[in-house]
Amino acid sequence: MTAERAHLAVIGAGPAGLAAALAAAGRGVRVTLIDSAARAGGQFYRQPTAGLRARRPRALHHGWRTWERLSRALALQMEAGTITHLTDHHVWLVDRSGTAHLPTGTGGFVVHALRGRLQEEPGTVRADAVLLATGGYEKVLPFPGWTLPGVVTAGGAQAMLKGTLVVPGRRAVVAGTGPLLLPVATGLAAAGVEVAALVESADPRAFLRRAGALAAEPGKAAEGAGYAARLLRHRVPLRMRHAVVEAHGEERLDAVTVAALDADGHVRPGTERRIPCDTLAVGHGMLPHTDLADALGCRVEGVRVHVDEEQRTDVPGVWAAGETTGVGGAALSLAEGRIAGHSVAARLRGAEPDPRDRSAATRSRTRLRAFSAALDAVYAPPARWAERVTDDTVVCRCEEVTAGTVRAAVDELGAGDVRTVKLLTRAGMGWCQGRMxxxxxxxxxxxxxxxxxxxxxxxxxxxxxxxxxxxxxx
Structure with missing residues (x-):
C-alpha cells in the first residue's frame, strides 16, 4: 500500500453508499464516492432539481431527518477532504489493477466511468478497495397494452414527482405488487392526481400468516398504517388480490381492465372491470444491480451478491451493501453500509473490525433481513401471470420480441434457459441488455x-x- 492513507471507492451514493462512506471516512480512510446522479441520495432520497427551488421537499419523503443527518455529515467530510464526491459518473467497469497492495496482499482496483450527462467523457479512479452500493431496479412483468404511452413504472412515477415535481397524468391507477406502491399512490394523490385505484395482487391472508415477523418491526407497521390512513383520506380505492390484465388505448393509455385473482393466481371469471385513466404506474418489486459484481467475479446467489457478516464479497478487497445484496429497503441499506464501512476501515489497516463498531447495526440488519424476507413472501407476483400474456404482447421492447416468439423458441426450438432464448430471439440484446x-x-x-x-x-x-x-x- 502507498504511504498515503488507504483509499476506498464507494460506487453508489444512496443510503448504503452514504452510510459506508461516512463510516469508513470516520475511521481515517480516504473515500471517493462515485454516483451517476447529480446529487447524493439515490432513489430513496432523490431531491428536486435545484433550479425548481422546492419550498417543502420533505413533503415528498419518508425519513427526512435521517437524510438531513447524512447530508450534513457528507458535507463536513467533503469540506475536511476525507470524502471526494464525484457526481454524474456512470461506472461501466471495475478491474483489478495490481498496482496497490492491501495488508492481505491483494491488488488494488481501477474504477472506469463515463462522466457527464452525455456519458461520453472517460474517467478513472484508483483505489485500494471497492464497495459496491449500486442499489436495485424495478421488476415489471408484461401484460397486453403495457407498452402504451402513459404506462410507467411505479418508481418512474415517483422519480418524476421527487426529482422534477411533475406528475405523469391527471387520473392514475397504481398497480402490481410490493411496498413501493403505497408511497407512490399516496404521493401522487397528495400532488393532486386522482388515483382511481391501488391494485395490489397480494393476498391479505398472506399478511396474517406472517404477522409475527412483520410485527417484529413496529416502526414499519406504523409506517404502513400511515400510508393506509392517507389512502383513506384521499379516498383511494384499494383492490387487494387484483391485477391489471390489460391496458387500453390507441395512441396512448385511456383505460385499464382489472380483475380479481383466485388463490392460484387465475383471473376469477366475471370480475373484470374497466377503469378510465391516463396513467398506469405499475411495478412488481425490485431486483438487485449485480453487473459490476458479476464482472469482478463475485459470487452471486440467485439474483443477489453474496456477502459475509462483514459485507465482504468472496473477491478480496470488494465489499457490497444495500439492495445489491438483497432488496430490503433504506433502513437495511443504512445498517449494511455502516457495517461495510467499519469493516473496510479495519481490514485496510490489517486489523479485525471492532465488534462494538457494528453491534447495533448487526442487530438491526438481522431484524430487517427477517422483515424483508417476510415481505418478499407476501408480495410475490401472482403465480399465473404469464398465462395472461398474449402471444402478440411485446416482451423485449428494445428488440420488439413478442411473447409468442419466446414461446416458440421454447416449444419448437427447445430453448430451456434465458441465454438460449436470447440467442434464438434477440430478447435481451438491446440497450438495456435484458434488465427490463x-x-x-x-x-x-x-x-x-x-x-x-x-x-x-x-x-x-x-x-x-x-x-x-x-x-x-x-
Whole structure:
C-alpha cells in the first residue's frame, strides 16, 4: 500500500453508499464516492432539481431527518477532504489493477466511468478497495397494452414527482405488487392526481400468516398504517388480490381492465372491470444491480451478491451493501453500509473490525433481513401471470420480441434457459441488455432468472474502450 492513507471507492451514493462512506471516512480512510446522479441520495432520497427551488421537499419523503443527518455529515467530510464526491459518473467497469497492495496482499482496483450527462467523457479512479452500493431496479412483468404511452413504472412515477415535481397524468391507477406502491399512490394523490385505484395482487391472508415477523418491526407497521390512513383520506380505492390484465388505448393509455385473482393466481371469471385513466404506474418489486459484481467475479446467489457478516464479497478487497445484496429497503441499506464501512476501515489497516463498531447495526440488519424476507413472501407476483400474456404482447421492447416468439423458441426450438432464448430471439440484446425483459423472458420460458455475466455494466463508446488501456486518474 502507498504511504498515503488507504483509499476506498464507494460506487453508489444512496443510503448504503452514504452510510459506508461516512463510516469508513470516520475511521481515517480516504473515500471517493462515485454516483451517476447529480446529487447524493439515490432513489430513496432523490431531491428536486435545484433550479425548481422546492419550498417543502420533505413533503415528498419518508425519513427526512435521517437524510438531513447524512447530508450534513457528507458535507463536513467533503469540506475536511476525507470524502471526494464525484457526481454524474456512470461506472461501466471495475478491474483489478495490481498496482496497490492491501495488508492481505491483494491488488488494488481501477474504477472506469463515463462522466457527464452525455456519458461520453472517460474517467478513472484508483483505489485500494471497492464497495459496491449500486442499489436495485424495478421488476415489471408484461401484460397486453403495457407498452402504451402513459404506462410507467411505479418508481418512474415517483422519480418524476421527487426529482422534477411533475406528475405523469391527471387520473392514475397504481398497480402490481410490493411496498413501493403505497408511497407512490399516496404521493401522487397528495400532488393532486386522482388515483382511481391501488391494485395490489397480494393476498391479505398472506399478511396474517406472517404477522409475527412483520410485527417484529413496529416502526414499519406504523409506517404502513400511515400510508393506509392517507389512502383513506384521499379516498383511494384499494383492490387487494387484483391485477391489471390489460391496458387500453390507441395512441396512448385511456383505460385499464382489472380483475380479481383466485388463490392460484387465475383471473376469477366475471370480475373484470374497466377503469378510465391516463396513467398506469405499475411495478412488481425490485431486483438487485449485480453487473459490476458479476464482472469482478463475485459470487452471486440467485439474483443477489453474496456477502459475509462483514459485507465482504468472496473477491478480496470488494465489499457490497444495500439492495445489491438483497432488496430490503433504506433502513437495511443504512445498517449494511455502516457495517461495510467499519469493516473496510479495519481490514485496510490489517486489523479485525471492532465488534462494538457494528453491534447495533448487526442487530438491526438481522431484524430487517427477517422483515424483508417476510415481505418478499407476501408480495410475490401472482403465480399465473404469464398465462395472461398474449402471444402478440411485446416482451423485449428494445428488440420488439413478442411473447409468442419466446414461446416458440421454447416449444419448437427447445430453448430451456434465458441465454438460449436470447440467442434464438434477440430478447435481451438491446440497450438495456435484458434488465427490463429478463424476468418476463424467464417466466415465459419456465426457467429461473439467473444473472448474465457481462464484462461491461453499460454501453460504452468504442473510443473510450480503445483508450481504456491508458487510464488517467480523476
Amino acid at each position: 425483459c429478463e424476468p418476463a423472458v424467464a417466466g415465459l420460458a419456465g426457467c429461473e432468472q439467473t444473472p448474465a455475466r457481462r464484462l461491461l455494466a453499460r454501453p460504452v463508446p468504442l473510443g473510450v474502450l480503445a483508450a481504456a488501456g491508458e487510464p488517467t486518474d480523476d
